[in-house]
Amino acid sequence: MTPLAVSALRKSYDNREVVAGLSFELRRGECYGLLGPNGAGKTTTLRCCLGLTAPDSGEITLAGEPVPARAREARARIGVVPQFDNLDPDFTAAENLIVYGRYFGMSDSAIRPLIPGLLEFAGLSGKEKANIRSLSGGMKRRLTLARALVNDPELLLLDEPTTGLDPQARHLIWERLKQLLAQGKTILLTTHFMDEAERLCQRLAIIDGGRMVGEGPPRELIRQHIEPQVVEVYGEDAPGWAQREAGNFSRRVETSGETAFCYVEDASPLLAHLAELPGLRTLHRPANLEDVFLKLTGRELRD
Amino acid sequence: MATLAIPRLSLRAFAVWRRNFLVWKKLAIPSMLGNLADPMIYLFGLGYGLGGMLPQVGGVPYIAFLAAGTVCASTMNAASFEALYSAFSRMHVQRTWEAIMNAPVTLEDVLAGELLWAAAKATLSGAAILVVIWALGFIASPLALWALPVIFLTGLAFAALGLIVTALAPSYDFFMYYFTLFITPMVLVCGVFFPADQLPGVVQAVAAWLPLTHAVALVRPLLFGEIPAGIALHVGALVIIAAAAFWLASVLIRRRLLK
Numbered sequence: 268m269t270p271l272a273v274s275a276l277r278k279s280y281d282n283r284e285v286v287a288g289l290s291f292e293l294r295r296g297e298c299y300g301l302l303g304p305n306g307a308g309k310t311t312t313l314r315c316c317l318g319l320t321a322p323d324s325g326e327i328t329l330a331g332e333p334v335p336a337r338a339r340e341a342r343a344r345i346g347v348v349p350q351f352d353n354l355d356p357d358f359t360a361a362e363n364l365i366v367y368g369r370y371f372g373m374s375d376s377a378i379r380p381l382i383p384g385l386l387e388f389a390g391l392s393g394k395e396k397a398n399i400r401s402l403s404g405g406m407k408r409r410l411t412l413a414r415a416l417v418n419d420p421e422l423l424l425l426d427e428p429t430t431g432l433d434p435q436a437r438h439l440i441w442e443r444l445k446q447l448l449a450q451g452k453t454i455l456l457t458t459h460f461m462d463e464a465e466r467l468c469q470r471l472a473i474i475d476g477g478r479m480v481g482e483g484p485p486r487e488l489i490r491q492h493i494e495p496q497v498v499e500v501y502g503e504d505a506p507g508w509a510q511r512e513a514g515n516f517s518r519r520v521e522t523s524g525e526t527a528f529c530y531v532e533d534a535s536p537l538l539a540h541l542a543e544l545p546g547l548r549t550l551h552r553p554a555n556l557e558d559v560f561l562k563l564t565g566r567e568l569r570d
Numbered sequence: 571m572a573t574l575a576i577p578r579l580s581l582r583a584f585a586v587w588r589r590n591f592l593v594w595k596k597l598a599i600p601s602m603l604g605n606l607a608d609p610m611i612y613l614f615g616l617g618y619g620l621g622g623m624l625p626q627v628g629g630v631p632y633i634a635f636l637a638a639g640t641v642c643a644s645t646m647n648a649a650s651f652e653a654l655y656s657a658f659s660r661m662h663v664q665r666t667w668e669a670i671m672n673a674p675v676t677l678e679d680v681l682a683g684e685l686l687w688a689a690a691k692a693t694l695s696g697a698a699i700l701v702v703i704w705a706l707g708f709i710a711s712p713l714a715l716w717a718l719p720v721i722f723l724t725g726l727a728f729a730a731l732g733l734i735v736t737a738l739a740p741s742y743d744f745f746m747y748y749f750t751l752f753i754t755p756m757v758l759v760c761g762v763f764f765p766a767d768q769l770p771g772v773v774q775a776v777a778a779w780l781p782l783t784h785a786v787a788l789v790r791p792l793l794f795g796e797i798p799a800g801i802a803l804h805v806g807a808l809v810i811i812a813a814a815a816f817w818l819a820s821v822l823i824r825r826r827l828l829k
Contacts, residue, residue: 280829319671319828339580339674347672353665357593366592369585370673418673 268331270422270453276325285311287477298454300464300471308477309457346415350426352407354399361395371418389413405436422453461557475564492559494530501526502547577678577820586683605695609644637703638790639762641696649692649725653732654745657684681820685729692725710795717792723808724785730815737822761786781811
């Protein structure tokens, strides 16, 4: 049984199509990423999967149940980490877990023995009685993750799990998510962080304007969509240089501010040429997911 | 999706109720004292102050007359505050409902939990005042115990009405309109402070449609040890208001949150 299958999903708000025919399917035990700029339709897709928004058309099967028809039954077997922290500020860490377990129909005597393990997983051992308001952003996120595990779900849906966290806190979350994958859980993750997607996801879908513009393992996407080498050229003259000369060395050049990005199969002729232009600084690196993302979704700002 | 559908409820509503109960338990004593202080000030201030200048009202001392009205008004206020300010905090500010709906709990369960909680809290408020006026000797017979289910029903009606307002509210400021345009006038025209038959016919005709009128019509005779007249009408009116308002609130909140 596939943990989540979405087929030809469509959803419009005020005649604006936010999700425009999206299809994807998760495999058991993988981490699948939905990668897209703000407004790409990631959160709407997740809401549809949870049965919190009725799609205009398309089919969703979550944990073997048709959604939205049997969304409640499906939600009983998954865990959700929402984009915004919504822990209960009136409760302690342990009370948050107990009260949340009750929403799954679990008895207090079933939940209580789980609490030490869940808090330990969240790196919050000994914080049973801690007030939520006294926890840092990273601690809250980890407690939210622990809360999503209270019903021992097969599948976790995470909506931008590390947005707003500092690097240390992000690394800790990633490490915990890897532990969950090692335990055999399936994860669906939305993010706009390339490093997060590259680090965690076996496969990912790049979405823009509610459509899938690329899908596959991160390495595969890079190989498929983009030249292997990138030479970044900085300096006041960079845009002018790019216009005049970059075309001789590189089939594809993009400029953004005072930086020119030259995508090439072989960087050596370009690097030799640039070595004679002391006014320009260069950075030579392998192509990464961010390059693919920017190629497929464009460089203009999404507000 | 049938947006006008009848709410589909489950026992998970009780988990939502228990969540609110657990929060309340932490602050139970100050919360109860807070709920009691305001009605008591009115009851004693007006009851003895104004009552001292009055002959009997409706055949009883004014303070006894006022006590029954105070029970109803206080129930109304408690249910309204909970369904407006507290529910709005949980829906909009803390996003508590959002968290709950990621679990196998539907929006209707959340609303039912909120409704029952607000009614329960209102019952506690009304009952606390009943106890005080019993201690003061203004309760004539055990018939007054029947006021408790009436208080609960009154709580349900006002909680459901409050949830409609919460469904439409952009911010806390919005609730001021509901209180100044609906709740406060109701206290004045529904027989809380004085018999409604003192009022012009038009106002009485309007008042007959208001939920507080029906609550007062049931509670006051019960406290005086009499069986109320027109029980079916008054109970029926409160039941219909509660059910219709809850249905409308759930339609509106579904529209707001499940877009």
